[in-house]
Amino acid sequence: MAGTQYIIVGVGGQGILFTSRVIARAAIDKGLPIIGSEVHGMAQRGGSVISHFKIGDFSSPLISEGHADVVMAFDQKEGIRNLPFLHEGGTFLVNVDDPSMLENVHLKRYIADRRIRVCGFRGFDILDEHAKGAYLFLNVLILGAAAGMKIEGCEEAPLTAALETLSPPKFLSENLKVFGLGLNAA
Amino acid sequence: MSKDGSDNTEVPFYGKTPLLGNEAIAQAIVAAGCQVATAYPGTPSSEILPFVASTADRLGAAMAIEWGANEKVAFEMAVGASFAGARACVVMKQVGLNVAADSFMTAAYYRLKGGLMLVSADDPGPHSSQNEQDSRMFAMFAKVPCLDPSDAVEAGEMVYDAFALSEKHEIIVMLRPTTRVSHCRQAIEPVSSVKPGLPVKFERDVSRWVALPVTVKKNHPLHNLRIEEIREEFETSRYNYEVKGGGEAKLGVICSGVSFATLKDITRGRTDVDILRIGTPYPLPHKLVNSFIDRHEKVLVLEETYPVIETQLMNRERVSGRWDGVVPSAGELLPEVIEGIVLPLLHERPSAADSSELDAAMKELGIEPRKPQLCAGCPHRASYFAIRKAFPNGIAPSDIGCYSLAVNQNGIDSSLCMGASVTMSSGFHIAHAVSGQERPIIATLGDSTFFHMGIPGLVSAVYNRHSFVLCVLDNRVTAMTGGQSNPGLSGKVRKGDEGSAVSIEAVARGCGVKFVEAVDAYDVAAGADAVTRAWESAKANRTPAVVIFRHPCMLLRVPQSVVPVKVDAERCVGCRLCITNFGCPGLTFDAAKKKAEVDRRGCVSCGVCRVVCPRGAIVEAA
Numbered sequence: 157m158a159g160t161q162y163i164i165v166g167v168g169g170q171g172i173l174f175t176s177r178v179i180a181r182a183a184i185d186k187g188l189p190i191i192g193s194e195v196h197g198m199a200q201r202g203g204s205v206i207s208h209f210k211i212g213d214f215s216s217p218l219i220s221e222g223h224a225d226v227v228m229a230f231d232q233k234e235g236i237r238n239l240p241f242l243h244e245g246g247t248f249l250v251n252v253d254d255p256s257m258l259e260n261v262h263l264k265r266y267i268a269d270r271r272i273r274v275c276g277f278r279g280f281d282i283l284d285e286h287a288k289g290a291y292l293f294l295n296v297l298i299l300g301a302a303a304g305m306k307i308e309g310c311e312e313a314p315l316t317a318a319l320e321t322l323s324p325p326k327f328l329s330e331n332l333k334v335f336g337l338g339l340n341a342a
Numbered sequence: 343m344s345k346d347g348s349d350n351t352e353v354p355f356y357g358k359t360p361l362l363g364n365e366a367i368a369q370a371i372v373a374a375g376c377q378v379a380t381a382y383p384g385t386p387s388s389e390i391l392p393f394v395a396s397t398a399d400r401l402g403a404a405m406a407i408e409w410g411a412n413e414k415v416a417f418e419m420a421v422g423a424s425f426a427g428a429r430a431c432v433v434m435k436q437v438g439l440n441v442a443a444d445s446f447m448t449a450a451y452y453r454l455k456g457g458l459m460l461v462s463a464d465d466p467g468p469h470s471s472q473n474e475q476d477s478r479m480f481a482m483f484a485k486v487p488c489l490d491p492s493d494a495v496e497a498g499e500m501v502y503d504a505f506a507l508s509e510k511h512e513i514i515v516m517l518r519p520t521t522r523v524s525h526c527r528q529a530i531e532p533v534s535s536v537k538p539g540l541p542v543k544f545e546r547d548v549s550r551w552v553a554l555p556v557t558v559k560k561n562h563p564l565h566n567l568r569i570e571e572i573r574e575e576f577e578t579s580r581y582n583y584e585v586k587g588g589g590e591a592k593l594g595v596i597c598s599g600v601s602f603a604t605l606k607d608i609t610r611g612r613t614d615v616d617i618l619r620i621g622t623p624y625p626l627p628h629k630l631v632n633s634f635i636d637r638h639e640k641v642l643v644l645e646e647t648y649p650v651i652e653t654q655l656m657n658r659e660r661v662s663g664r665w666d667g668v669v670p671s672a673g674e675l676l677p678e679v680i681e682g683i684v685l686p687l688l689h690e691r692p693s694a695a696d697s698s699e700l701d702a703a704m705k706e707l708g709i710e711p712r713k714p715q716l717c718a719g720c721p722h723r724a725s726y727f728a729i730r731k732a733f734p735n736g737i738a739p740s741d742i743g744c745y746s747l748a749v750n751q752n753g754i755d756s757s758l759c760m761g762a763s764v765t766m767s768s769g770f771h772i773a774h775a776v777s778g779q780e781r782p783i784i785a786t787l788g789d790s791t792f793f794h795m796g797i798p799g800l801v802s803a804v805y806n807r808h809s810f811v812l813c814v815l816d817n818r819v820t821a822m823t824g825g826q827s828n829p830g831l832s833g834k835v836r837k838g839d840e841g842s843a844v845s846i847e848a849v850a851r852g853c854g855v856k857f858v859e860a861v862d863a864y865d866v867a868a869g870a871d872a873v874t875r876a877w878e879s880a881k882a883n884r885t886p887a888v889v890i891f892r893h894p895c896m897l898l899r900v901p902q903s904v905v906p907v908k909v910d911a912e913r914c915v916g917c918r919l920c921i922t923n924f925g926c927p928g929l930t931f932d933a934a935k936k937k938a939e940v941d942r943r944g945c946v947s948c949g950v951c952r953v954v955c956p957r958g959a960i961v962e963a964a
Contacts, residue, residue, distance in 0.1 A: 167712055176527070180360035184529045190360060191493065192527045195469065196385060196824065201747060202927055203714030209527075216603040217493065217526040220677035222695055233709045240697055263703035270695065280943070291943060 159212015160309045161219045163241040166230025168195075168202045171295035174322070175228070176209045178299055179309060181318035183211045193217035204234055211309050226307055230279075230294055232257060245271045249302055251279035251294065275305040277341040286337055293334040300338015312339065358529035363491070363519055366498030366530050367461060368393035372403050374505050375537030376431050377456070378423035379407045380416040382794070383823040384435030385470035386524040387463035391433055392826070395836040403536045407836045411829050412760070412794040413438035417445050417460070424456040425551055427542045429505060431459040436477050437759065438462070441795070443480070448553055450484040450514055451561045456540050457508035457515075459501065460486075464520045466646040466674045470822075472742065472759065474672060476648035478623045481516045485565060487572050488516040488624045489581065492602045494528040496621070500581070507575075511568045518623075520646055522600040522674075573625035581621025582630055589613030593687055594638030596631065596651060598623055601644040601675045608681055614688060626654040635660065642668065642687060646675055662687070716747045718928040719948035721863035721893035725786070725815050726753030727924055727954065728869030728891075733782045733877070739766045741787035741796075744822040744895075745815055751925045754786065761795025763787045767810040767886075768803050782877050783810035790820035790828035792846060797853065800886060804854035807884040811876040814846050814888065815863070817895040825897055850888040857887035864893055866953045896946065905949025906963040909938045913959035924954045 162179070166172050173194055180190045192209035208219045221240045229235025229250040236257070239248065248267070252258065258276065267274060279294050279301075287293055296319065302310035316335065323331045361369070368390045371379055381391040391407060398405045406423075410416030413434040420432035432442075439446060439462045446460070462477035481488035489504055491497035497519050504515040549557055576582060585606065596618045597605055609615045618634040620626070623645070635641050635657065643652040643663035652663040662668040669675070669683055681692045704710075716723045726748045729738070740746060740754035741763040748754050756766060763785040770783050787796055792814050800812065820826040827833040832843040850858045857879040861868045869891055876887035894900040909929075916936035920929050928945030931938050938959070951960045 168714060169717070177360055180527060180529070184358050184360060190527070190529055193522055194362070194525045194527060196389070196525055201714040201717065201744065201822075202712065204712045215493070215606040216600065216677065217522055218600070218604055218677050220608070220681065222693070223677075233707070234712070236700075236707070237704060237709050237711065239700055240695065244695075257707055260703045260707055262699045262706065266697075266699035266703060269699065289942075 159210060159214060160226070161214075161224045162209045162226045162228060162309075163219060163224045163238055164207040164209060164228045164230075165234040165238045166205055167234065168205045170205070170230045171292060172205055172207055172230060175295045175299055176207045178315060178318045178322055179209065179211075181322055182311075182314035183309060185314055185317065189213065191215075191217050204237075206238065228298055228302065230298060236263065239266070239270075239272070242270065242272055245273070247273045247275060247307055249275045249298065249305065249307060250277075251298060252276040253280060275301070275307070275342070277301045277338070279341075282337055282341055283334070287330070287334055293330065296331045296334045297338040297341070300335040301341045302338075303335075304339040304342030358531050360527050361494060361530040361532075362389060363494035363497045363523045363526045363528075364389040365393045366494045366528070367501055367517070367519065369397045369533045370498040370501035371431055371459075372397040372401060372405065373533035373536055374502050375429055375539045376459075376505070377405055377428040377539040377542070378420060378430040379405060379433070380410050380419045380430075381433035382410055382413045382416050382438055383820055383826040384438050384463075385823055386465055386519070386521040387433050387435045387438075387461060388823040388826065389524075390461060391835055397533065399837050401533070401536050404539065409826060409828065409835055413442040414445060417442035417449075420458060421445060421449050424454045424458040426456070426544045427540055428456040429509075429540050430456055431461065433461040434463070435471065436462055436464045436475050437471060437473060439477055439480055441760065446480070446486075446514075447484050450486045451558065451565045453512040453550055453561075454508070454514065455512070457505040459504040459508060460514055460516045462516055462518055463524050464518060464647065466520055469521050472757070474647045476646070476650060477516065477518045478650040479648050481518070482624045482650060482654070485569055486514050486516050486624075487569070488518055488622065490518050490598045490621055490623050491523050492598070492600055492619070492621070493523060494526045495530060496581075497523050498530060500621070507572070511572060513568060513572075520599055526600075569625050573627060576622040576625065577627040577630050579622050579627070581619075582627060583619055584634065585617040585619060587613045587615045591616040592639050593642060593684070594618065594634055594640070595642045595644060595684070596620060596634065597644040598651060599646050601646060601680065604675065604677050604680050605644060605684070608677060608684065615684070620651055623651050624654070626651060628656060631655065632657070640687060642684065644669065644675060644680060644683070647672075713750065714747055715750055715925065715927060716744060717896045718926055718944050719896045719946040719950070720744070721817055721891065721895070722748060722815050723751065723924060723926060724866055724893070724950045725813065725863045725869060725891040726751055728866045729753070729784050729786070729813060729873055730923065731866065732870040732873045733784050736782035736784045737770050739763045739770065739783070739785045741791045743788040743791055745786055745788060748786075751923060760791055761787070761799055764796050764799030764803065764812055767812070768799065768806065768808045771808040771810055780809075780881070784813060784873060784877070785810055786813045786815055788821070789814060789816040789818065789830045789846065790826075793829045793844065797849060800850065800853045800855065803886045808886060809880040809884055810886050811873055811880055812886055812888050813873065814890045816846060816890050816892045817863075818892075819895045819898055821895045821897060825895070846890055855886055855888050856883065858890070859888075860890040860892050862893055863891040864948065864950050866950065902948070904947045905952075906947045907945065907949060907951060907960055908940055908963040910959045910961050911935075911937050913957045914938050914955070915957055915959075917956075919956065920951060920954045920960065924951060926951060
């Protein structure tokens with residue numbers, strides 16, 4: 157099937173929806189169809205949040221287990237929990253909070269068996285160091301990291317353009333700065 | 343988040359824009375020339391009305407756009423507008439339609455004047471609801487035609503057809519999106535023009551506008567006739583069509599809603615499955631459906647959440663679905679579920695990767711789904727702590743809103759539906775009273791819920807002399823659904839509109855409540871004291887007492903004093919009381935050190951937790 161399928165996961169309140177909107181805007185600007193499913197309401201109150209997002213010729217907003225190309229995780233536990241969405245050889249982009257977790261023997265075996273490409277970055281540390289610990293910018297940082305790690309559908313130029321379009325004016329310069337931090341986190 | 347629920351009002355409009363299904367519906371409502379739009383917020387429908395307002399502002403549409411105090415109010419506002427001649431719509435979630443059911447069932451028979459579309463958004467899953475009821479079943483019950491979109495683009499298109507159908511047959515038309523349609527995002531062209539509205543001029547016509555048995559006897563058969571006319575029209579509706587596999591399909595699947603979209607993705611490239619997509623589940627176009635069934639050896643029906651199409655089938659001999667148990671009768675029809683149903687019917691087995699290593703890893707790492715919880719600094723957490731402090735063994739009936747999440751703090755004992763905290767308190771009281779017992783009953787409900795359905799119960803409790811304390815958790819917003827206004831505030835949904843705020847205290851006193859006090863929810867000592875005195879008063883005077891816990895919702899980001907806190911490790915004895923009874927995301931427990939800790943990623947420095955620790959270990963950080 158022609159297209160790219162993303163599962164974006166984290167915890168309610170982390171600003172996940174903005175991330176998929178930026179990728180969506182960039183895809184539309186390239187003339188590609190998009191469809192996705194978001195979580196609003198009760199599930200946003202600090203609970204597990206999952207966004208399905210697809211670029212290409214799809215009808216359903218939902219992704220079946222074993223069919224996602226990319227799992228983007230704002231939270232590493234949520235990311236690990238949702239790895240079954242990835243097809244073999246898929247990409248796991250993850251904000252690494254506790255690197256020891258990724259050293260778990262069973263997890264390493266699962267990742268190796270499924271030939272999963274793991275792209276980790278230390279989001280909280282980067283924001284602590286360069287953005288006064290403003291974790292609200294994690295959603296932009298992860299986009300930068302996706303571009304930096306050459307993840308499908310996340311090229312630097314169209315994402316930057318989409319970010320410029322969608323950022324509220326008062327956050328634009330900070331968003332672009334954090335996006336740059338993400339690019340270099342790779 | 344904007345104050346009125348849409349996070350998308352600042353989206354620049356050029357070319358196709360990634361819009362939510364709810365936003366597609368909303369902008370079509372404006373473009374279709376709707377003149378009156380009303381709603382009560384509820385997930386998954388909440389974004390519709392705010393986006394109607396922002397679109398109307400953008401295009402300068404002459405529209406009245408208002409929240410009703412509840413769904414019945416909103417529904418009847420729209421019916422009145424239709425009687426007056428205006429094109430109107432009313433928006434709610436599925437359980438909201440229960441509240442509006444009285445007017446909905448009767449308005450169905452009327453010959454309306456202005457077009458009237460009802461949007462009732464369902465929540466299979468459920469993701470954010472107290473049940474999984476299917477509004478299409480309600481449409482069938484009321485004999486109201488129903489449109490069932492499969493994605494955001496189609497949801498927008500159906501709005502125009504809903505109004506056209508409504509105006510042609512002078513009938514209410516229901517549009518029924520589900521969560522996956524309402525919160526589906528697709529590239530959609532923003533609307534740029536507004537169709538002219540209808541002339542508004544109410545004309546007296548008692549035989550048409552007054553529901554007396556004599557008029558119903560005449561109108562009900564006429565209503566049946568127009569439903570048959572609509573059924574005939576639906577035979578050729580563009581929303582009903584076949585997607586042929588191309589081969590000798592043994593399996594025919596009749597499906598609707600997002601199940602259709604999901605099935606299409608699953609069966610892409612296959613030739614052995616034919617699909618009949620039904621976008622008009624009621625009244626069902628029988629000829630179209632019967633012909634499809636006749637041409638297939640085996641037929642499956644996939645629809646969410648109840649068997650509405652399936653129930654209407656005249657012959658179910660070769661049909662599988664919910665009636666024969668092939669399709670699960672609860673929960674969402676996720677892609678995995680549909681694969682698990684369809685593939686075995688084609689004598690194939692769904693392929694699932696071996697996840698035993700991942701399961702083992704998650705077990706070792708203690709990874710579980712995270713439950714939703716009250717935000718850090720949420721005033722409700724402080725209120726419940728105060729109430730439990732005053733009455734550790736009181737009965738705590740609660741209601742529908744963010745505060746349902748106080749179940750994590752053992753703060754609530756029951757919740758049923760909007761306003762039931764008040765009326766069930768009456769029930770708890772009389773059940774105990776009739777058996778010669780008495781227990782403190784401390785009910786809680788939010789500001790919007792109080793106005794929605796709390797008032798009749800309070801009137802009834804004053805009248806019948808029931809002893810309980812009703813705590814109104816007034817966080818100055820309708821929070822759970824994304825921050826809408828309500829009658830307790832003067833803000834309205836459309837820019838420039840100013841409302842008149844209704845005082846909760848004045849309403850409570852007007853209902854006959856004598857003990858009415860308000861406290862700042864962050865002041866736990868004052869809250870516990872007020873609830874204690876309120877119960878004494880309620881008990882002594884055999885009447886309900888009201889305590890208002892007031893403090894703005896954290897999502898409103900109202901500036902407040904910043905009190906950074908830390909845990910004094912010397913004083914912390916590791917009892918975990920702060921975790922189990924207060925449960926703030928800003929407090930964590932270090933299992934190795936056996937000490938509570940402040941998690942700087944979660945803490946918002948509200949300072950409330952300082953009163954929580956019996957050892958005084960949580961202190962202001964210097």
